[in-house]
Amino acid sequence: MATIELQELTRRFGDVVALDSLELEVASGEFVSLLGPSGCGKTTALRIVAGFEWPDSGRVLVAGRDVLDLPANRRNMGMVFQAYSLFPNMTAQQNVEFGLRVRRRPKHDRSKRAAELLDLVGLAAQKDRYPRQLSGGQQQRVALARCLAIEPSVLLLDEPLSALDAKVRVQLREEVRRIQLELGITTLYVTHDQEEALSVSDRVAVMSSGRIEQIGSPAEIYGHPRTPFVASFVGTMNHLEATVVSSAAGKVRCGPAVLDVGLSAASHSDGDVVTMYVRPEHVHVVALAPGQDMPPELFEGKVTSLTFLGPVTRVGIASALGGLLADVSSSMALSLAIDSTVGVSIEAGSLRSLALT
Amino acid sequence: MAAVGTIEPAAGEPSVGPPSVGPPSEGSPSGSALQWRRGARTWLRWIGVVPFFGYLAIFLLIPTGELVVDAFKGPTGHFTGANVSAAVHAPYLSSFETSLELSALSALFGGILGVFVATAVLHRGVPAALRPVVFTFSGMASNFAGVPLAFAFSATIGTGGVLTGLFQHLGVDLTTLVPLTSGVIGLSLVYTYFQFPLMILLVIPAIDGLKREWREASTNLGASTISYWRYVGLPIILPSLLGMMLLLFGSAFSAYATAYALSGSTGNLVPEVIGNLLNGNITVDPQLAYALAFGMIVIITVVLVCYSLLQRRASRWLR
Numbered sequence: 001m002a003t004i005e006l007q008e009l010t011r012r013f014g015d016v017v018a019l020d021s022l023e024l025e026v027a028s029g030e031f032v033s034l035l036g037p038s039g040c041g042k043t044t045a046l047r048i049v050a051g052f053e054w055p056d057s058g059r060v061l062v063a064g065r066d067v068l069d070l071p072a073n074r075r076n077m078g079m080v081f082q083a084y085s086l087f088p089n090m091t092a093q094q095n096v097e098f099g100l101r102v103r104r105r106p107k108h109d110r111s112k113r114a115a116e117l118l119d120l121v122g123l124a125a126q127k128d129r130y131p132r133q134l135s136g137g138q139q140q141r142v143a144l145a146r147c148l149a150i151e152p153s154v155l156l157l158d159e160p161l162s163a164l165d166a167k168v169r170v171q172l173r174e175e176v177r178r179i180q181l182e183l184g185i186t187t188l189y190v191t192h193d194q195e196e197a198l199s200v201s202d203r204v205a206v207m208s209s210g211r212i213e214q215i216g217s218p219a220e221i222y223g224h225p226r227t228p229f230v231a232s233f234v235g236t237m238n239h240l241e242a243t244v245v246s247s248a249a250g251k252v253r254c255g256p257a258v259l260d261v262g263l264s265a266a267s268h269s270d271g272d273v274v275t276m277y278v279r280p281e282h283v284h285v286v287a288l289a290p291g292q293d294m295p296p297e298l299f300e301g302k303v304t305s306l307t308f309l310g311p312v313t314r315v316g317i318a319s320a321l322g323g324l325l326a327d328v329s330s331s332m333a334l335s336l337a338i339d340s341t342v343g344v345s346i347e348a349g350s351l352r353s354l355a356l357t
Numbered sequence: 358m359a360a361v362g363t364i365e366p367a368a369g370e371p372s373v374g375p376p377s378v379g380p381p382s383e384g385s386p387s388g389s390a391l392q393w394r395r396g397a398r399t400w401l402r403w404i405g406v407v408p409f410f411g412y413l414a415i416f417l418l419i420p421t422g423e424l425v426v427d428a429f430k431g432p433t434g435h436f437t438g439a440n441v442s443a444a445v446h447a448p449y450l451s452s453f454e455t456s457l458e459l460s461a462l463s464a465l466f467g468g469i470l471g472v473f474v475a476t477a478v479l480h481r482g483v484p485a486a487l488r489p490v491v492f493t494f495s496g497m498a499s500n501f502a503g504v505p506l507a508f509a510f511s512a513t514i515g516t517g518g519v520l521t522g523l524f525q526h527l528g529v530d531l532t533t534l535v536p537l538t539s540g541v542i543g544l545s546l547v548y549t550y551f552q553f554p555l556m557i558l559l560v561i562p563a564i565d566g567l568k569r570e571w572r573e574a575s576t577n578l579g580a581s582t583i584s585y586w587r588y589v590g591l592p593i594i595l596p597s598l599l600g601m602m603l604l605l606f607g608s609a610f611s612a613y614a615t616a617y618a619l620s621g622s623t624g625n626l627v628p629e630v631i632g633n634l635l636n637g638n639i640t641v642d643p644q645l646a647y648a649l650a651f652g653m654i655v656i657i658t659v660v661l662v663c664y665s666l667l668q669r670r671a672s673r674w675l676r
Contacts, residue, residue: 052573072576079577085570088674089592098588099578132673143574150578 001028001186002063002153004049009058011044011210018044019055020210026154029184031177032215033197036207037233042190043158045207049188050156051075062153078147078185082159084139086131092118092142093127099150117145120179137168144176148183155180155187161196169193173200194234198222206230228354231277236314238283238324240276240351244268252276252353255320257299261351274353282350283326285315286343287335298343303336319344421654428651430644440648449630449649456610456627457656459541463548464605470549471556472564472598478557479564492561495554502551507618510547547615552605559604563597563671596671603664607657627653 004026011019018041026032034042047053049060051072059066067075086095096114105113118124121141123134131139140160147155157176161169177200180187191197197204198218205215206229214221214230225231242252242259247268252261254276261276268274286298294300301324305316313333317324324344328336336342431437443449477483478491501509514520514531521531536543567590575585613628620629627649633639634646 050573050577052576072573073579073581075577076579077577079574081570081574083568083570085568085574087571087575087589087593089589098575098580101588102575102578102580102584146574146578 001184003028003061004154004186004188005059005061005064006045006049007059007061009045009048009055009060011041011048011053011055017210019048019058022058022211024205024212024215026186026188028186031180031187031189031200031202033189033191033201033204034207035191035194035197035204035234037192040207041210042192042207046079046156046158046188046190049154050077050079076150076152077154077156078150078152079156079158080140080143080147080160082162084131084136084143084163086134086139086142086146088131091128091130092123092134092138095131095142096146096149098146103150113149114145117149118142120148120182121145121175135168136164137172140164140172141175144179148179148185152185155185157187157189159191162191162193169196176200198234206233208233224352225277225354228275228277231352231354236280236325238278238280240278240322240324242274242276242353244270244272244274246270247272255322257321259346259351260348261353268353276351276353278346278351280314280325280327281312282347283317283324284345284347285317285326285328285332285336286345287332288341288343294343298345301342301344303338303340303342306333306336306338308333315342317342317344321346424647424650425654427644428647430647432644440644441651443645444648444652449645452625452627452630452649453652453656455541455625459545459548459626460606460609462541462545463552463609464602466545466549467552467556467605468598468602470553471601472560474553475557475560475564479561491557495557498554499551499558502612503614504618506547506550506615510550511619544616544619545609547619548609548612551615552609555608556601556605559601560594560598563594563601566597567593593674594671596667596674600664600667600671603660603667607660607664610656610660611653 004024006022006024009019009022010017020041022041022045024032024034024045034045036042044053048055049062049067051067051070054068060068062075062077086092087098090098093111093114096117097110100110100113115124115127118127121144123138123141123145126134126138131142134142143160160176161172164172173196176189189197189201198221201218203215204218204221205212206221207213208229214226216224221230221234225234225237231237240254242254242261245251245253245258247270250261251258252274253259259276285301286295288294299319299321301317301319303315304318304323305314307314307316308330309327311330312327313330313336315326315328315333315336317326321344326344428440429436429438431439445453474491478488510518512518514535516532518531524531535546571589571593572585575589580588611628613626613632616624616626617629617632624630631646631649631653634642634649
């Protein structure tokens with residue numbers, strides 16, 4: 001399988017910089033997702049790799065070879081599009097055979113390969129159906145089988161699940177990952193859905209304004225965001241304004257409380273105003289019995305909102321530290337009510353400072 | 358059984374509630390009033406299309422019916438099949454052959470040229486500013502027929518035409534190469550002038566209906582432009598193209614003024630022959646004219662049925 005390297009890739013549309021010296025390396029057999037909001041340049045990058053867009057400058061290397069001088073139909077890349085792109089005048093089998101047909105492979109070989117791939121995506125029984133007779137999820141499976149038929153050097157997926165309903169999306173993303181692992185094919189996946197990216201990728205590249213803000217494993221991206229953008233874009237994050245009281249000791253003052261947050265002394269000075277970040281699942285809430293005194297290790301808070309999310313309930317809390325969101329188990333949330341007083345604590349080591357403000 | 362909390366009126370008592378609108382009826386008055394209102398609303402919705410159907414009845418259905426009946430009547434009003442029989446035999450059969458040949462040729466020329474131009478204009482590489490120019494020209498040129506068109510061609514490639522004069526200096530006789538007043542080639546060239554812009558206007562929605570993803574998917578799978586059109590693009594829009602060409606065929610088949618302006622009473626197209634039989638240029642025989650017109654109606658009906666079938670097939674791929 002091939003590696004992909006994007007070197008100094010720049011693309012402008014008029015005054016808009018879609019890609020700003022983008023750098024990315026994808027190892028052979030790796031599954032990397034480009035994650036970012038609309039307009040961040042992720043689809044432009046993918047289309048440049050596929051050969052449907054051209055950069056103003058930079059290079060695209062596949063297996064060490066610059067492919068920018070190759071037309072799209074000679075790059076041997078498989079691509080699944082966001083919109084359903086099956087040819088409506090062909091059955092599922094004919095769609096899968098198409099790439100081999102234009103390569104003039106014998107009919108017998110084409111049929112055998114198409115049957116194998118339709119079996120791989122679980123649609124062997126639907127081989128004679130036309131796209132209009134298939135559901136959206138089935139169409140995207142056929143599209144995946146179709147691009148795998150040509151044994152592509154890399155697989156490019158441009159938000160292939162975004163038009164599907166939530167349940168099918170989850171099923172299909174797992175299937176895409178299963179097939180990718182089974183075939184060991186190098187895959188570049190574009191999505192704006194963080195859950196999708198985090199659940200299937202070996203590495204996730206979070207993009208903003210044509211650049212990669214951070215690239216790392218899903219756990220790194222979620223647990224250790226390195227920029228405020230990544231912290232805000234991936235998952236939900238509490239933001240707390242704080243003042244450094246002792247950079248040497250790694251302590252900040254947040255409202256009335258002095259918190260030990262393990263700040264890097266090298267990057268902060270005493271008196272600096274910093275924004276601290278903490279995930280809702282690291283904020284703990286304790287329901288208090290009527291008349292119960294606030295334990296000294298907890299901060300006092302008042303419940304302002306309760307949002308049921310299934311297994312967890314997101315609790316909005318007004319506290320002396322500022323507004324906080326906390327995820328608590330939905331069974332525990334039953335003991336909470338709007339305006340009730342609760343005790344709040346923040347898990348040790350979970351507060352992070354990302355940049356000076 | 359009355360629902361909990363409601364009072365059911367006793368038998369014979371009027372129901373309590375707002376007064377009903379509409380004619381009184383048996384059963385529940387409020388229910389029938391509702392039905393009456395729904396019915397009235399349905400009829401009101403149809404009022405907007407009454408002028409269309411009125412127009413259709415007065416200027417198409419009634420005259421067509423009358424024409425069909427008259428086609429089977431003799432000079433004294435008795436029913437006969439002689440007119441229709443004469444219409445499909447020599448010498449009148451040749452006028453059908455000429456008309457069909459001209460219509461087919463001009464539909465083919467206009468269709469191919471129209472598709473070519475429409476595809477070129479809609480190509481991504483072509484400046485978008487060109488589109489309105491081509492669309493405006495097409496809208497205008499598709500209606501440029503009759504005497505003005507005949508004059509334009511006569512003044513260009515007719516006997517005393519500008520180009521004819523220029524070519525004469527080069528030793529080429531354009532009037533022999535492209536005879537405007539005789540033969541179907543010259544006339545089909547003239548017809549193509551309004552056929553191809555019409556094709557551009559008709560075919561653009563079909564070409565626009567080809568999704569960019571189909572093209573990109575086929576390219577991504579290794580297909581060349583030719584392979585894409587051969588296996589994907591053309592099979593998808595072919596029913597539409599054939600349907601549009603049938604419309605061009607019908608348009609040419611029923612055209613009269615352009616041919617008449619070019620060839621006068623010597624033309625041998627069905628509309629021209631009908632005109633001659635009604636005007637008495639050669640002989641007056643309105644019954645035979647009706648029979649020829651009946652033949653045209655049959656052909657146009659076949660064309661419309663084929664068009665309708667092709668459109669259904671086209672919508673299967675492009676919806």
